[in-house]
Amino acid sequence: MAGQAPRASEDGLIARYFAPLAGPGADGMRDDAATLTPSPGCDLVLTADAVVAGVHYFPDDPPASIARKALGVNLSDLAAKGAAPRGFLLTLALPDDWTEGWLSAFAEGLGVAAAAAACPLLGGDTVRSGGPALIGVTAFGEVPAGGMVRRTTARVGDRLCVGGTIGDGALGLLLRRDPPWATTLDGGMRDHLADRYLHPRPRLALALLLRRYARAAMDVSDGFAGDLAKMLGEGRGALVEAGSIPLSPAAAAALATEPELIVPILTGGDDYEVLCALPPEALDAFLAECSGAGIPMTPVGTVVAGDRTPVFAMPDGTHRRFGAGAFSHF
Amino acid sequence: MAGQAPRASEDGLIARYFAPLAGPGADGMRDDAATLTPSPGCDLVLTADAVVAGVHYFPDDPPASIARKALGVNLSDLAAKGAAPRGFLLTLALPDDWTEGWLSAFAEGLGVAAAAAACPLLGGDTVRSGGPALIGVTAFGEVPAGGMVRRTTARVGDRLCVGGTIGDGALGLLLRRDPPWATTLDGGMRDHLADRYLHPRPRLALALLLRRYARAAMDVSDGFAGDLAKMLGEGRGALVEAGSIPLSPAAAAALATEPELIVPILTGGDDYEVLCALPPEALDAFLAECSGAGIPMTPVGTVVAGDRTPVFAMPDGTHRRFGAGAFSHF
Numbered sequence: 001m002a003g004q005a006p007r008a009s010e011d012g013l014i015a016r017y018f019a020p021l022a023g024p025g026a027d028g029m030r031d032d033a034a035t036l037t038p039s040p041g042c043d044l045v046l047t048a049d050a051v052v053a054g055v056h057y058f059p060d061d062p063p064a065s066i067a068r069k070a071l072g073v074n075l076s077d078l079a080a081k082g083a084a085p086r087g088f089l090l091t092l093a094l095p096d097d098w099t100e101g102w103l104s105a106f107a108e109g110l111g112v113a114a115a116a117a118a119c120p121l122l123g124g125d126t127v128r129s130g131g132p133a134l135i136g137v138t139a140f141g142e143v144p145a146g147g148m149v150r151r152t153t154a155r156v157g158d159r160l161c162v163g164g165t166i167g168d169g170a171l172g173l174l175l176r177r178d179p180p181w182a183t184t185l186d187g188g189m190r191d192h193l194a195d196r197y198l199h200p201r202p203r204l205a206l207a208l209l210l211r212r213y214a215r216a217a218m219d220v221s222d223g224f225a226g227d228l229a230k231m232l233g234e235g236r237g238a239l240v241e242a243g244s245i246p247l248s249p250a251a252a253a254a255l256a257t258e259p260e261l262i263v264p265i266l267t268g269g270d271d272y273e274v275l276c277a278l279p280p281e282a283l284d285a286f287l288a289e290c291s292g293a294g295i296p297m298t299p300v301g302t303v304v305a306g307d308r309t310p311v312f313a314m315p316d317g318t319h320r321r322f323g324a325g326a327f328s329h330f
Numbered sequence: 331m332a333g334q335a336p337r338a339s340e341d342g343l344i345a346r347y348f349a350p351l352a353g354p355g356a357d358g359m360r361d362d363a364a365t366l367t368p369s370p371g372c373d374l375v376l377t378a379d380a381v382v383a384g385v386h387y388f389p390d391d392p393p394a395s396i397a398r399k400a401l402g403v404n405l406s407d408l409a410a411k412g413a414a415p416r417g418f419l420l421t422l423a424l425p426d427d428w429t430e431g432w433l434s435a436f437a438e439g440l441g442v443a444a445a446a447a448a449c450p451l452l453g454g455d456t457v458r459s460g461g462p463a464l465i466g467v468t469a470f471g472e473v474p475a476g477g478m479v480r481r482t483t484a485r486v487g488d489r490l491c492v493g494g495t496i497g498d499g500a501l502g503l504l505l506r507r508d509p510p511w512a513t514t515l516d517g518g519m520r521d522h523l524a525d526r527y528l529h530p531r532p533r534l535a536l537a538l539l540l541r542r543y544a545r546a547a548m549d550v551s552d553g554f555a556g557d558l559a560k561m562l563g564e565g566r567g568a569l570v571e572a573g574s575i576p577l578s579p580a581a582a583a584a585l586a587t588e589p590e591l592i593v594p595i596l597t598g599g600d601d602y603e604v605l606c607a608l609p610p611e612a613l614d615a616f617l618a619e620c621s622g623a624g625i626p627m628t629p630v631g632t633v634v635a636g637d638r639t640p641v642f643a644m645p646d647g648t649h650r651r652f653g654a655g656a657f658s659h660f
Contacts, residue, residue, distance in 0.1 A: 122376060
């Protein structure tokens with residue numbers, strides 16, 4: 001439980017690396033707490049997600065990428081809930097072999113990601129992990145009072161849409177093991193998949209449109225099929241056109257080479273795209289506004305009466321189910 | 331990165347153990363985020379502190395005690411900032427050998443501690459730690475707008491007071507190693523010290539009085555001397571009467587046996603008492619109100635011009651300094 005003499009104390013680390021990232025309410029990280037007040041007429045939206053070395057990222061990933069992921073996975077939750085970011089707290093549990101070089105690059109990457117999302121650091125805690133690094137973020141956003149977009153409020157008949165492309169993160173992870181199918185992709189495709197695994201792209205610009213149009217929404221972080229199952233409550237299922245799931249050119253090329261990659265594409269994690277359910281009459285206006293805002297958004301299926309298990313209509317005419325929770329970070 | 335088949339999934343764990351603790355705004359833990367809105371005219375106060383097995387507690391401590399500590403260290407920060415608790419988020423990073431028995435006892439203890447503080451669970455995240463357990467809490471409180479009691483705002487001439495007794499937690503930790511001085515304490519004294527190490531007693535009832543009277547405050551968690559140094563800003567020091575530091579009968583008996591225990595008493599951690607600075611003219615009224623509320627509060631010194639290093643006037647007439655950061659959890 002002793003301090004590590006050759007390196008800075010916790011307070012020294014905070015002053016050197018994190019105080020420069022502090023936003024209003026953080027008081028320069030000189031206190032044990034920060035203040036935050038939502039805008040008049042707004043609720044705060046709170047979310048907490050942690051990433052662990054060797055579980056959610058590779059320990060030798062670039063520190064700036066790790067920082068971007070740690071914040072990004074939380075920003076993705078805020079976006080899916082319709083919330084605009086206000087700030088975050090950081091719990092940084094460091095392994096015994098941390099270095100100032102790592103920490104400096106981590107803090108710099110965190111600052112860049114926080115600035116890009118207008119989501120300043122408000123405070124936090126730094127501890128020894130006694131094992132791998134763990135980076136816990138609690139992020140705060142705001143919505144007009146009562147306006148948070150919920151997860152399990154879709155109704156039978158609602159149309160399901162998903163943003164961006166699905167499966168890139170999972171394929172980017174598989175790529176780390178040099179699978180045979182990787183050789184059929186060109187360098188740009190491989191780079192795309194690798195980047196999607198490393199760097200969530202939280203869909204912050206979607207928040208307002210989700211609040212306006214969506215009946216339910218969540219971010220896809222633990223696999224499309226499993227997360228869709230979580231969205232379906234008692235008495236509801238979903239029928240999904242597997243062929244309509246939006247794929248990047250890289251994912252489409254990989255799938256063409258190896259058809260069973262449909263399993264990691266639909267059940268792997270690390271998409272950080274938004275899945276939402278809309279009343280059918282709102283679909284056209286929603287898609288038009290997404291298009292106008294430059295946000296790719298694709299209708300993929302419909303909420304039906306059922307047992308919470310999404311059914312995928314495959315291009316070959318068969319129906320297929322993918323186990324919820326086929327992928328788990330836990 | 332695979333789920334652990336014989337045990338519940340993350341969602342199963344949440345539904346079984348944590349959903350019963352969920353407060354308003356948590357929506358039964360069925361969403362990826364919660365909402366929280368401060369009372370009209372209030373700021374939210376945010377604080378995050380994590381505890382790690384083998385760093386902040388012993389892995390074989392009772393799970394309910396670990397839960398109470400994880401929440402209590404955060405509630406202690408809220409109290410010192412003058413804030414009334416509103417709720418918390420939990421980041422639970424579990425080692426590979428976690429058991430449902432441990433988790434059940436942990437959740438039960440957490441529920442008891444949360445109910446006692448009127449501070450409900452609002453959400454969180456559960457992950458594999460890949461090492462020791464880590465329990466991260468982000469706690470939310472509220473104060474009237476602008477009313478958070480700050481840490482570094484004491485002025486020269488302010489009187490310093492500390493609540494409860496100092497050093498019990500540090501001696502309780504030392505007691506785990508069966509030191510020679512322990513044999514001179516009776517069983518009740520040993521139990522007292524052991525309990526103070528295990529179980530923070532956040533001084534929630536002090537919050538209102540600190541807002542009304544204190545110019546600055548913080549909770550004493552990393553050792554009285556080091557934390558006092560953190561409270562002192564540029565150009566300020568402190569003169570402390572070491573003999574006036576409030577000790578429990580157990581700590582006093584230990585110190586009588588072994589005078590150098592003054593070092594862990596003044597520099598050890600785990601006190602979770604409140605240190606505050608008051609304008610001299612407010613001292614009598616503050617002490618009277620504390621007394622009326624049944625909260626032990628002791629004047630221990632004065633803020634003086636200086637170099638941020640507290641000087642302790644010892645009972646033998648000498649002056650002594652204790653290194654800030656002699657104790658660190660980091």
